[in-house]
Amino acid sequence: MEGTPGRTIVVDGDACPVKKEIAAAARMFNIPVLMVSSYNHVLKAEEGVTVVQVDSSDQSADLYIANHIFPGDIVLTQDYGLAALALGKRCNVLSFRGQSYQDTTMDFMLEGRHARAVERRRGHYSKGPKAITAEEKIFFQHKLTKLLTVLQENVQR
Numbered sequence: 001m002e003g004t005p006g007r008t009i010v011v012d013g014d015a016c017p018v019k020k021e022i023a024a025a026a027r028m029f030n031i032p033v034l035m036v037s038s039y040n041h042v043l044k045a046e047e048g049v050t051v052v053q054v055d056s057s058d059q060s061a062d063l064y065i066a067n068h069i070f071p072g073d074i075v076l077t078q079d080y081g082l083a084a085l086a087l088g089k090r091c092n093v094l095s096f097r098g099q100s101y102q103d104t105t106m107d108f109m110l111e112g113r114h115a116r117a118v119e120r121r122r123g124h125y126s127k128g129p130k131a132i133t134a135e136e137k138i139f140f141q142h143k144l145t146k147l148l149t150v151l152q153e154n155v156q157r
Contacts (some may be wrong), residue, residue, distance in 0.1 A: 007151065010069050010091075012077035013037035013051070014061055017132040018096050021141040022076060023049050029148045034068070036061045074147065092151070097136050098143035 009026050013019070013035040026033045026048055033049040038056040045051045054060040062082045069075060071090035077083055083093045083101040093101040132140075 007031055007072050007074070008070075009033045009074045009076065010065055011035045012061055012065060012075075012079060012082060013043050014041050015078075016076070016096060018076075018137055018140050019043070021137055022144065023047075025141055025144045025148060028145070029152060031074075031148065036064050036068075072151075074144075074151075076144075092147060094140075094143060094147065096140060097132065098140040100143070100147075 009022060009031055011019070011022060011033060014037045016022075016035075016037075019035070022033060022035075023046060031048075034052065035043055035049055036052045036054065037043050038061055039053050040056045041053075043051045043053070052064065054064045062077075062079060062085075065075065065077075065082060066085045066089075069086055069089055069091050073086075073089075073091045075082070075086040075091045075093045076096065077086070077093065078095055080101075083095075086093045087101060087103050095101065
């Protein structure tokens with residue numbers, strides 16, 4: 001599966017809170033999953049899910065993903081930089097909360113990320129994202145299932 005063009009769900013697995021939901025949706029559509037994480041995060045392969053672990057240096061998982069995605073893949077990440085790279089490679093990109101990343105909003109999102117980084121360098125820290133709720137997990141699974149349905153229907157036409 002790895003390194004072959006075709007529809008694959010590629011997951012930025014470090015701190016991914018919806019692994020079970022991804023595996024369930026992928027099985028419904030018979031789509032392989034490639035879950036990438038650093039050695040600091042223990043992930044277990046299961047039916048339809050291949051796990052690749054990379055070194056724990058900054059951005060290793062993102063770089064691995066960027067080098068192993070193809071047009072039409074589905075990339076799941078919270079990282080705006082990786083999302084921008086995946087959009088540039090004509091992938092479909094969703095956040096773990098079900099937000100669809102689009103070319104039209106990516107510049108705005110990257111500018112916001114930069115502004116928050118500048119504030120952190122000045123010593124202003126935020127609490128970070130809230131923990132994902134059960135309702136958000138259901139919403140994510142709905143959005144992923146809807147995306148996979150639309151993509152499947154477009155292939156069959």
